[in-house]
Each structure stands twice: as C-alpha cells, then as structure tokens.
Amino acid sequence: MKIAIASGKGGTGKTTLSVNLAALLSENHKVVLTDLDVEEPNSGLFLHGNLVQKEIMYKHIPEWEESTCTLCGECQKNCNFHAIIQLGQQIMVFPELCHSCYACSELCPTFSLPMIRQRMGELKYRKVKEIDFVESHLDIGQEQAVPLIAQTLGYVEEHFGHDEIRIYDAPPGTSCPVIEASKGADYIILVTEPTPFGFHDLKLAVETMLEMQKKFGVVINRHGIGDDKEIRDYCKNNKIPIIATIPNKREIARLYSGGELIYDKLEDVRAAFEKIRDHVLRIGKGGRS
Amino acid sequence: MKILFTTKGMDWNAMMDPRFGRADFLLIYDEEKDVFKYLDNRDIEKEAHGAGPKTAQKIFDLGADVIITGNGPGGNASAVLEKAGVEIFVGAGNMNVKEAYQAYENKTLEKF
Known part of the structure; x- marks a missing residue:
C-alpha cells in the first residue's frame, strides 16, 4: 500500500x-x-x-568528447529539453536543463557524449x-x-x-x-x-x-x-x-x-x-x- | 553588420518583444545589403524548458553580429551568445523596431 x-x-x-x-x-x-x-x-x-x-x-550528465565528434548534430535534434546546443564547431551542454534521459548519449553515432556522474544530493x-x-x-x-x-x-x-x-x-x-x-x-x-x-x-x-x-x-x-x-x-x-x-x-x-x-x-x-x-x-x- | 531584433511582428513598425528566449519573432537586418529577414519563433511556446539556448542557437545560425532586445537573455542563453561572440544591447523592450535601431545607432542602449 x-x-x-x-x-x-x-x-x-x-x-x-x-x-x-x-x-x-x-x-x-x-x-x-x-x-x-x-x-x-x-x-x-x-x-x-x-x-x-x-x-x-x-545523476548522469553528458560530457562532450571533442576529439571523436563529427558534428553531425544528432544530439541536439534528440534532446527534448534543449540541454545540448550545437554552435558551429562546438557542442554545448547545459547540465541544469538536462533530464538525464541518455537520448543524446545513446544515439550519438560516435559515442562522443559519455554520461558523467554528478552529485545532486x-x-x-x-x-x-x-x-x-x-x-x-x-x-x-x-x-x-x-x-x-x-x-x-x-x-x-x-x-x-x-x-x-x-x-x-x-x-x-x-x-x-x-x-x-x-x-x-x-x-x-x-x-x-x-x-x-x-x-x-x-x-x-x-x-x-x-x-x-x-x-x-x-x-x-x-x-x-x-x-x-x-x-x-x-x-x-x-x-x-x-x-x-x-x-x-x-x-x-x-x-x-x-x-x-x-x-x-x-x-x-x-x-x-x-x-x-x-x-x-x-x-x-x-x-x- | 547583421543586427537582430526580438519582436512582436515582421516589419520596421512592429513592437519589440522584451522577452529573449520566448520572443515571437526574430527580425534580422543586414546593414550592408540593406535587407530584412524574419524568423517566426512562436513555436517556442510549446517548449517547457530551454527556450533561451534554443533561441540563442537560432540567432547563431542566422549569423547575427548584434542583438537588440528588451530584458536580455538569461544565463544559459548568455553562455551560448558569449561563445558565439554576439554583442547584446538591452532596454529596447518598449520601442518599435525603428526606434530601437535608432537608439542603437545613437548609442543610447545599454550593453548587456
């Protein structure tokens, strides 16, 4: 109950x-x-x-791995919370907007967004x-x-x-x-x-x-x-x-x-x-x- | 210079939108070519989160050098725009676009 x-x-x-x-x-x-x-x-x-x-x-938040990223833009398309933004040659992650859903990380073709743990409480x-x-x-x-x-x-x-x-x-x-x-x-x-x-x-x-x-x-x-x-x-x-x-x-x-x-x-x-x-x-x- | 305005409408006489991330329209004026373009940003209403960075990214894609707006962007959007190297001027929330442009030319707008 x-x-x-x-x-x-x-x-x-x-x-x-x-x-x-x-x-x-x-x-x-x-x-x-x-x-x-x-x-x-x-x-x-x-x-x-x-x-x-x-x-x-x-909680786990993605971290951008620049060296393997091909800047395909999949991550920002898959994020429902706009927690990942592609800015030209760069990917920016906004941890406060991230809901730890793993979509960006798991759908990244080159595994360039590993999830890193972060203390929340x-x-x-x-x-x-x-x-x-x-x-x-x-x-x-x-x-x-x-x-x-x-x-x-x-x-x-x-x-x-x-x-x-x-x-x-x-x-x-x-x-x-x-x-x-x-x-x-x-x-x-x-x-x-x-x-x-x-x-x-x-x-x-x-x-x-x-x-x-x-x-x-x-x-x-x-x-x-x-x-x-x-x-x-x-x-x-x-x-x-x-x-x-x-x-x-x-x-x-x-x-x-x-x-x-x-x-x-x-x-x-x-x-x-x-x-x-x-x-x-x-x-x-x-x-x- | 490409100058971007956050607005309520689609032309010079439109009122400015004081909001940044949830501005109705993004109006961009290319000073060299003397052409005007606008982007309808109203679909941002559907977004519960992250309106600021999303709009900032659209502005980056539009290639703006300067933004003229009302209240100014929040923390996340500012981070994007700072990386993008865009200059931001605030305090034009109660003007129409023409007045806002004049105020910018006369350097009476506050730099963000």
Missing part, C-alpha cells in the same frame, strides 16, 4: 499529515515514511531517530521508533528535483518489503516533481485548507489526479479558519470523499512550531487521524473510498 500526501498549495499540512499519520499507523503496522519534497524536506524536523544509512545521490535513512524514515535533500544549486525523487523511490523499493505501508510526503504544486512523487502511489490524500488559495489549488491538484487516473480523497486542515462550504460543494459535486477535517487550533501551531507530533496530544486531532488511518486501511483492503 502506497499513499502519497499532496496538496497543490504549499503550507496546507502535507508534512503534518504525513508524519502524524505515519506515527499513528506505526502503532500497529510497519510503516516507511519517505520525504519526497527534496527541495525542502521537513518531515525530519518532527522525527528524531538513529541514522541507519547515508548515501550520496548522483543526499539520502538519509533513519529509524524512528517503529517508522522507517527516508528523506532526500537536493543540493543547493541543483534545478532538477525529479531525478532525485525517482532515485529515492527506487531506494525505498529496493530496501523495504511490500508488506509495509509506504507514505510519500510529496512536494507542493502540480508540476513534474509532484507527478513523479505520486505516480506510483495506490492512493493520494490531497490536503487543503478552507481559504481561497487552498480551494483554488485544490482544484488544480484534483485535475492533476484525474489526469493521472489516481484514486484520491481530501483532508481539510485548519478547519474553521474560513468557510469550507465551497470545498464541500465542490467535493460533493465531483464525488470526491472528504476523509477528515483537522481543526484550526493555537495548540496545534504551538506543538508544531516546537517540532512535536500532534496526533497523540489532542483528542479531536487523534480522532481525525484515526479517521484518516481507517480510511487508508479500508482502501488498502480493496474497499471503496
């Missing part, structure tokens, strides 16, 4: 939901929590445990009580989050069994990084908040999930901060389940800002998280959302 926590709008509570749901589930299940918001992973702020493994993560695997926690962090200056997200998912695939519940804390937005983080998930939880921005971006996130043909449900966080009628009507009209609501409370903000979990400290919050847990487990058993 793989669950991605996504949102559209940033700051609606993806991480809050991810870490607290993981902790609650870990009371009775094996859980792997993976922070895929590699540009600013922050699940780790709430989870303190022992480092089990640290890995440097690399770091992965850490921590054991936090019963939770296996994996997070990756993109290096400053790296522009492509997708390769690191893909490799982090690959690491989880390799190191953990399928009996564990996997939770992916996805990046915000609706662009490539979110797609990469959620495309392999069985179910997506979209976290929103009852504000105009929250609602607007929820709709974008829903469109994205429909496009990907994913099963998904909605959690309304900061419930009470604004009118949630629009969100409820929208979900009803589009047959999207609202799994639970998490109240807007000063006490939650206080705990959060101290790096603490909230599911085990406030009764109504625990009730909300239990609803989410039960929903997720029901789906895992093949039940209806």
Whole structure:
C-alpha cells in the first residue's frame, strides 16, 4: 500500500499529515515514511531517530568528447529539453536543463557524449521508533528535483518489503516533481485548507489526479479558519470523499512550531487521524473510498 | 553588420518583444545589403524548458553580429551568445523596431 500526501498549495499540512499519520499507523503496522519534497524536506524536523544509512545521490550528465565528434548534430535534434546546443564547431551542454534521459548519449553515432556522474544530493535513512524514515535533500544549486525523487523511490523499493505501508510526503504544486512523487502511489490524500488559495489549488491538484487516473480523497486542515462550504460543494459535486477535517487550533501551531507530533496530544486531532488511518486501511483492503 | 531584433511582428513598425528566449519573432537586418529577414519563433511556446539556448542557437545560425532586445537573455542563453561572440544591447523592450535601431545607432542602449 502506497499513499502519497499532496496538496497543490504549499503550507496546507502535507508534512503534518504525513508524519502524524505515519506515527499513528506505526502503532500497529510497519510503516516507511519517505520525504519526497527534496527541495525542502521537513518531515525530519518532527522525527528524531538513529541514522541507519547515508548515501550520496548522483545523476548522469553528458560530457562532450571533442576529439571523436563529427558534428553531425544528432544530439541536439534528440534532446527534448534543449540541454545540448550545437554552435558551429562546438557542442554545448547545459547540465541544469538536462533530464538525464541518455537520448543524446545513446544515439550519438560516435559515442562522443559519455554520461558523467554528478552529485545532486543526499539520502538519509533513519529509524524512528517503529517508522522507517527516508528523506532526500537536493543540493543547493541543483534545478532538477525529479531525478532525485525517482532515485529515492527506487531506494525505498529496493530496501523495504511490500508488506509495509509506504507514505510519500510529496512536494507542493502540480508540476513534474509532484507527478513523479505520486505516480506510483495506490492512493493520494490531497490536503487543503478552507481559504481561497487552498480551494483554488485544490482544484488544480484534483485535475492533476484525474489526469493521472489516481484514486484520491481530501483532508481539510485548519478547519474553521474560513468557510469550507465551497470545498464541500465542490467535493460533493465531483464525488470526491472528504476523509477528515483537522481543526484550526493555537495548540496545534504551538506543538508544531516546537517540532512535536500532534496526533497523540489532542483528542479531536487523534480522532481525525484515526479517521484518516481507517480510511487508508479500508482502501488498502480493496474497499471503496 | 547583421543586427537582430526580438519582436512582436515582421516589419520596421512592429513592437519589440522584451522577452529573449520566448520572443515571437526574430527580425534580422543586414546593414550592408540593406535587407530584412524574419524568423517566426512562436513555436517556442510549446517548449517547457530551454527556450533561451534554443533561441540563442537560432540567432547563431542566422549569423547575427548584434542583438537588440528588451530584458536580455538569461544565463544559459548568455553562455551560448558569449561563445558565439554576439554583442547584446538591452532596454529596447518598449520601442518599435525603428526606434530601437535608432537608439542603437545613437548609442543610447545599454550593453548587456
């Protein structure tokens, strides 16, 4: 069972939901929590445990071998990202535009674009009580989050069994990084908040999930901060389940800002998280959302 | 000298396009021959990434010596143009092509 926590709008509570749901589930299940918001992973702020493994993560970028190149121009024709430009007698590579797809390298008739590895970030695997926690962090200056997200998912695939519940804390937005983080998930939880921005971006996130043909449900966080009628009507009209609501409370903000979990400290919050847990487990058993 | 303008249209009276990589048209004026050519660059809209270097490469293929534009190219395109040895003048984003050419002649445009 793989669950991605996504949102559209940033700051609606993806991480809050991810870490607290993981902790609650870990009371009775094996859980792997993976922070895929590699540009600013922050699940780790709430989870303190022992480092089990640290890995440097690399991507591969072509490097031009001038001596064997015949300047046929195939490489720049094959690159969908304009990361390779032929300029007269020269080939220029733009590493920040490169998506490491290997097309230029493998289709070069004279093998003049060997792929050279380049550091892009770091992965850490921590054991936090019963939770296996994996997070990756993109290096400053790296522009492509997708390769690191893909490799982090690959690491989880390799190191953990399928009996564990996997939770992916996805990046915000609706662009490539979110797609990469959620495309392999069985179910997506979209976290929103009852504000105009929250609602607007929820709709974008829903469109994205429909496009990907994913099963998904909605959690309304900061419930009470604004009118949630629009969100409820929208979900009803589009047959999207609202799994639970998490109240807007000063006490939650206080705990959060101290790096603490909230599911085990406030009764109504625990009730909300239990609803989410039960929903997720029901789906895992093949039940209806 | 071959002078290239990033523009919204196809003639002297067209407005300049302040954008570099995603400029609608590339207009090239050959001062010696006194001829005008243009290249429709609007297909760049389809490209999610790398519009700057792609446009810079087109400009290289057109053989421009000088570029007159608005905001100026970004980092990747600049790297291409620097290699190509093209001179760039910016700040002509709100002019039409004729005015931009005059401003260049009068040396009132900022060198990039």
